[in-house]
Amino acid sequence: MPSLTTFKLLKQEHNARRGEFKTVHGTVQTPAFQNVATAGAIKGGLSAQDLQQIGTQVMLCNTYHLHLRPGDQLVADMGGLHKFTRWNGPILTDSGGFQVFSLSKLRKITEEGVTFASHLDGHRIFMGLRRVCRSRQTCSTIAMAFDECVENPAQHAYSKASCERTTRWLKRCKAEMARLKQEGKATNPDQLLFGINQGCTFADLRVEHMKQIAELELDGYAIGGLAVGEPAEVMYEMISEVEPYMPKDKIRYLMGVGTLAT
Numbered sequence: 001m002p003s004l005t006t007f008k009l010l011k012q013e014h015n016a017r018r019g020e021f022k023t024v025h026g027t028v029q030t031p032a033f034q035n036v037a038t039a040g041a042i043k044g045g046l047s048a049q050d051l052q053q054i055g056t057q058v059m060l061c062n063t064y065h066l067h068l069r070p071g072d073q074l075v076a077d078m079g080g081l082h083k084f085t086r087w088n089g090p091i092l093t094d095s096g097g098f099q100v101f102s103l104s105k106l107r108k109i110t111e112e113g114v115t116f117a118s119h120l121d122g123h124r125i126f127m128g129l130r131r132v133c134r135s136r137q138t139c140s141t142i143a144m145a146f147d148e149c150v151e152n153p154a155q156h157a158y159s160k161a162s163c164e165r166t167t168r169w170l171k172r173c174k175a176e177m178a179r180l181k182q183e184g185k186a187t188n189p190d191q192l193l194f195g196i197n198q199g200c201t202f203a204d205l206r207v208e209h210m211k212q213i214a215e216l217e218l219d220g221y222a223i224g225g226l227a228v229g230e231p232a233e234v235m236y237e238m239i240s241e242v243e244p245y246m247p248k249d250k251i252r253y254l255m256g257v258g259t260l261a262t
Contacts, residue, residue, distance in 0.1 A: 080139030095144035192219035222253035
């Protein structure tokens with residue numbers, strides 16, 4: 001399936017890139033910082049109109065938290081995330097993989113997905129590939145593929161097995177999204193799919209995983225599982241190891257990293 005987006009590289013100095021990312025919900029000038037609306041609401045009392053006035057380009061929501069509050073069905077009944085939030089620009093829905101990390105005491109991972117005990121009231125939630133794909137059919141512009149963010153430090157053997165499972169999940173997620181679009185069941189037929197590079201702080205796993213997911217011809221690629229407790233110099237080392245193997249013609253996303261200057 002051809003990509004539904006366009007990334008144009010405008011300028012590059014060493015590994016730093018300046019680009020233009022066109023989507024069905026608007027064009028993003030990169031590099032860009034994404035404002036976070038975890039459960040569909042911006043923290044700090046800001047409205048979608050406030051974001052537009054300060055020049056925000058992309059809003060980020062989280063699949064796990066949206067599922068709990070306000071709930072997939074409510075968002076769908078209100079016409080999708082854009083109508084629910086009154087934000088007309090690009091929206092990225094996060095994978096849920098960070099919750100696999102941050103809620104490690106409340107979840108169980110299997111090949112089929114992850115079962116959580118809700119951090120709100122303890123009720124059991126199963127996030128499998130079909131549920132994740134369907135819950136993302138809330139008109140977000142970009143869907144991050146379901147993955148596992150491995151805690152640091154981790155054993156090499158466990159990290160390797162986790163990467164392999166994340167790749168299998170990615171392939172199934174891509175196939176499921178294609179099926180929903182082909183059968184006319186996708187709320188947003190122009191939704192994009194980004195894959196996430198994992199591998200903890202093991203350079204060999206990071207590189208091999210990036211090579212594997214690069215072959216899948218996705219709309220964009222992210223580096224995940226960093227800035228979760230490892231030293232900053234280790235984070236930069238992992239980025240430097242992975243970068244040469246990322247597709248040159250696709251948008252890139254460094255997940256969970258960003259500090260606003262004051």
